[in-house]
Amino acid sequence: MKTNRSYPIGLSHQRGAVLIVVLLFLVLIMLIGVIAVRNSSTDLKLATSDQINTVLLQSSDSVNNKIEMSVNGLTTGDQYKQIMGITGIFGYYFLGSNDEDIIDFCYRPRSSFFNIDNAVIRRGSGKIVNNTTGYCDTTKSTDYTSNRNTTMTQVMIKNVSATANNGDFAHMALGSDSDEETSKKYTFDIYSTSVLPAYGSARDEKVKECFEKNASNNVDGVTKCMADNSIPSKMLVEQVDVANIQSSDYCTYFGNSAKTGSSNALCRDS
Template structure:
């Protein structure tokens, strides 16, 4: 019985060793492929997670600017921020109190860590250029970022909503008011809040500063000439939130009185 293994051909043992080597190599190749696929999958998941975090941060930053603007206008008229927003030099008062401001664009950098709007730091864009040029966001200035992390910043653009042939007649007048009074007119504004992450890329496209581009896309023929299009071309993550609001000047409203109880505008006509 001990001599039986010697009766097998030697070539058979060599073939078996060769087969084992091939199987081992196949397993190694499979392990490498699985590892490569796992690494690619994890990288893709990381990119998706990072992209989702970026979009969330940008939307929160832009929406925060819009909420602060709404609160400042809907709040008490005795507050200083209300007076600044509606003053002749403010983002809404500039249009409501200046007759030649229809084609202007009021721009300021949203800075919520102190006072989100500084009346001395604003820019006014016109078709022929900038009237004032100190309100644009600057990535080199720490105060222009929304938080101390210096991650995101938001720039706000306010302009009058352009008239449209489909607009309802006299839509800008308050019902029950005389059209000759300034208090009877409501102004419709376009608010574009653009949030960006300057750490990802330079906010300048060549020699042009993207922050100094317009937000009114209907005034340009090339998307690159808007702030959002310029940021996208430069590779800077950005998001724009658009909001349309109505603001009515009530500072000169005449208070009505009941008939026979005082002088002034009557609330109702007398019955006899």
């Protein structure tokens, strides 16, 4: 038995139109998914970049804070003596004729804060003290700022008193005798460069090579070298004034210590 079926006019065309609409919806859903994935990847990269920037900034800032706390701390403290002694990063300038020299050292807070024997001293285009330990080495765990071995910080100390204190009596500390050497005020630029070697693709020796460059050189310095080699870095530059002020007033009372009752051993009888 043969059955003849008749379809409404245009039904076959409607079925084709439905298929096309479904395909368009599928393509639209796929595009939305791709855009969402790409946006998620971009957001993740931005979040990671922000975290890296924060870590590097904190690492660089910790050096400056350490120096400030040590200089303003007790004069009998070990860290003060390390910094202001003749072999310290500031005492080297105060107690010697080394105004033009530049000191480079790797910040190693887990050991001695500063050791002149582990620093590089540059004078002009050469080096008067060239230690292999003066620059941070990514292959040494002791050169990282923490046991996690993530960040390391290289520091450069530059005396800029000649240009910063070029006004009348600008190099003198207020309230001090100008004839005394201890009344001089020095101005230093501190360049603290922190890096995350694990996030870069450069070889270990390349990181050290970048550290050896002049941090104050904007054309071919440390930051440019790090950027050219895709090494995440952050440099913090701080200018500080350091003055070693000595007071000449030892006694509250004057005259015979026996009469005044002063117990200060520095008071003289008259």
